[in-house]
Amino acid sequence: MEQGRQPAAARSRKVVLRAYIDRAPREDDMELVDGGDVALRVPEGAGPAVLVKHLYLSCDPYMRGRMRDFHGSYIPPFKPGSAIEGFGLCRVVDSTHPGFSAGDIVSGMTGWEDYSLITKPEQLRKIQQSDIPLSYHLGLLGMPGFTAYVGFYEICLPKKGEFVFVSAASGAVGQIVGQLAKLHGCYVVGSAGTDQKVELLKEKFGFDAAFNYKEEPDLTAALKRYFPDGIDIYFENVGGPMLDAVLLNMRMHGRIAVCGMVSQHGLTAPIGIHNLYCLVSKRIHMKGFIQSDHLHLFLRFVEDITKHYRDGKIVYVEDMTSGLENGPAAFVGLFSGKNVGKQVVCVSQD
Amino acid sequence: MEQGRQPAAARSRKVVLRAYIDRAPREDDMELVDGGDVALRVPEGAGPAVLVKHLYLSCDPYMRGRMRDFHGSYIPPFKPGSAIEGFGLCRVVDSTHPGFSAGDIVSGMTGWEDYSLITKPEQLRKIQQSDIPLSYHLGLLGMPGFTAYVGFYEICLPKKGEFVFVSAASGAVGQIVGQLAKLHGCYVVGSAGTDQKVELLKEKFGFDAAFNYKEEPDLTAALKRYFPDGIDIYFENVGGPMLDAVLLNMRMHGRIAVCGMVSQHGLTAPIGIHNLYCLVSKRIHMKGFIQSDHLHLFLRFVEDITKHYRDGKIVYVEDMTSGLENGPAAFVGLFSGKNVGKQVVCVSQD
Missing domain, CATH: 3.40.50.720 (NAD(P)-binding Rossmann-like Domain)
Structure with a gap:
């Protein structure tokens, strides 16, 4: 197991859903909860997994559907009391999965918390850092x-x-x-x-x-x-x-x-x-x-859009909110049109 | 011009729309009107046309849309005071069009009346008489x-x-x-x-x-x-x-x-x-x-369905009403589900 520069443990907070709703979400439907100290290692016996630190979280309208007690959808509802989930961009802190190493930048479905243990890292996508802003991998390239x-x-x-x-x-x-x-x-x-x-x-x-x-x-x-x-x-x-x-x-x-x-x-x-x-x-x-x-088209999409972006033919506007604690307000703002462009929450810059 | 066995003139009646409606049609939205004697010949100077006698008229739900004063549809509204229109099966009584002769059986868009002069006979389809009931050309094969x-x-x-x-x-x-x-x-x-x-x-x-x-x-x-x-x-x-x-x-x-x-x-x-x-x-x-x-598929459709019908693999049920004067009631019945199977009006059997 590779040792990063991280301390052995860190405080982790999470945004949890309080209870199911069947109306437009309000800020107080969610709550920021202290998750205590988490060891910055994949626990023994967890199998091939990664421990990630969140850099950016994506606020998307479809997440509203997961706040309802409705199980007939293509994606299950959130669990009240647990961290809500969404697309995130993270740095791998520790890995017991051969496909990932500490320091990798990955995107995928993850929790709204400072650190997450991801036990099915196969669903994550590795991001090659480039001239394209990292957070764009939750929007323009996400x-x-x-x-x-x-x-x-x-x-x-x-x-x-x-x-x-x-x-x-x-x-x-x-x-x-x-x-x-x-x-x-x-x-x-x-x-x-x-x-x-x-x-x-x-x-x-x-x-x-x-x-x-x-x-x-x-x-x-x-x-x-x-x-x-x-x-x-x-x-x-x-x-x-x-x-x-x-x-x-x-x-x-x-x-x-x-x-x-x-x-x-x-x-x-x-x-x-x-x-x-x-x-x-x-x-x-x-x-x-x-x-x-349509995931068979994803690579072609990344190539096409990256080229358009580099050629100056496509621009992207995002609305960046700072701090996990401000995530609920940012998410709720989607439904009154507060955001201008893609709404992202910056959890950490390193 | 071919001379048939028809008399030179005959009484023609027609079913006219009284006025536009914007609700489900009622019988008294239509009226049977005496059209007087019509000469059973294409008039001089009418150009290539056919004079037809109606055998069967088709009652179809889409016709309700033509009873409204609404001009944005794919088909224009009826004209109050004129005969309503629909698909019909007719016998040609007289023709000045080289493609049609007296005695031909044709189907196409026509008026709800005993006799019609059709000045664009190109839209008519000639029917080959066979073991298939003639009226089925308004339903199963129409x-x-x-x-x-x-x-x-x-x-x-x-x-x-x-x-x-x-x-x-x-x-x-x-x-x-x-x-x-x-x-x-x-x-x-x-x-x-x-x-x-x-x-x-x-x-x-x-x-x-x-x-x-x-x-x-x-x-x-x-x-x-x-x-x-x-x-x-x-x-x-x-x-x-x-x-x-x-x-x-x-x-x-x-x-x-x-x-x-x-x-x-x-x-x-x-x-x-x-x-x-x-x-x-x-x-x-x-x-x-x-x-x-999708008219390019029409011939294939006729072949396929005719074969299925002759093989006993498809049956058809129609609800036949006798007499042009009973046409309005038959048509109105569509919207309360009175008809059992395809609703047809028999205007004449010869």
Whole structure:
């Protein structure tokens, strides 16, 4: 077992879920708990495992679904009293697994705590450090970026010149969808919830147009204004009234990639969608997807996006919150649109 | 111009739409009007046209959409005061078009009247008389049959052994979907609105199981009972609460072919669908379609279905109403499920 420069033990804190909820999460649904001193070694008899120190944690809307007592989903709920889980970027402190050594930087599903023992390290991905900011491996080069990549190319099947609409467009996924669509020669409009985000879409991400949906009393009319000839592709991040308005504005043979509504999973009263009859008259293709079904494309994704990033053709905006203790507020902020860009929590910089 | 055995003129009646509606149609929304004597010849100067006598008219749910003052659909609304239109099976009485002769039997879009002058006869399809009942060209071998064929094979992409659910299963389309699915080696369950229809599904059409949805207080639980392992394919004919219940019971990577909801087109308050978030967690593919996009498959469809029919592997049930004057009641009956099987109106037998 390799010995790092770490002390033999360190204080570890964790963010736990207090109890299941069936509404939008609040900060006090979570609690920062002192986890006591943890030995900075994989315990004897633990088998091949790694002990990691967290550098960055990712705040993603799908995590809301794990706060409900709902077991029919593709991923089980959190356990009240235990650390909540999410994608994280970590440094390996100790390893008894032949594939990992102290000092490795890895990303994968992990706990919201200072240190975690990971007993199935095969699910971790080793990160090669480069000119790309480490935290981008939770966004641009992580699950959100891959969601955008798979959703746009594999589900939306875009053609040059098509009309593309992206909701929650400045978010972790939306900002990449819009930029990929522009690179593909599409006309791209995004919606967001503040004027600042709308500016970002137009000025930083190069969307052809963007609007603040909160200032539009009639979403159907707004979309008609931005897409007088209709929408070919909708990258669906929000559900609800926006989806209904989009359905009325779709063109024939349009495609809708659905990923965002996962945040409504298990809601006691999910919002009703009334205009599905448009699927028939317009022959619309609506497809739910999850990035993890398409992992065979991950290497190509990393190559493509890295090249675009280095060529200055894709930029990424993240919203960095400092300190594990501020994680709950950062996560909760997702649901009121507080974050500008991808929400990340920096737990430690070393 | 060929002279038939027809007299030079005949009395023609027509069924007209009184005014636009935005609710389920009632009998008195239509009116039988005396059209006076019509000369049984294509008028001089009409160009290449045919004058037809109607034998059978088809009652189809999509026609409800044409009774609304809604111009955004794939097909324009009816004109109040004019004969309503639908698929019909007719005998050519006179023709100035080189492709048609008196005595030909044709099917196509036509008016609800005794005689029609059709000025674009290119849209008509000539029917070869055979051992197959003529009226079946409006059902089994017509638009409903082709809808079933295209929807099942092209949209549902079935695999042997999959679990298939069909709503409105004894209707013009559903009865064929179920039988094709059985021929394909699937497990098939259908729903219908009377015990008599449920019997028909099991005894006549060979569904593995069937249930009366009106006797199920909890559709989600009912589907769970019939599909303990979930539904791979749903042939969606009804929308509303049944679709919501199906979404909760779908399996991973399930497919939903949507054709029926077209009857909700332009409704002032279409029913809300609440469980679309299932599209994501189950990676469901939901696709609206209209048979006329797939006409390149029509000849193959006719060959396949004719063979199945002659081999006794497919049967068809139609509900025949006699007399143009009874057409409005027959059509209205579709929306309360009065018809058992494909609803046809017999206008004349010669």
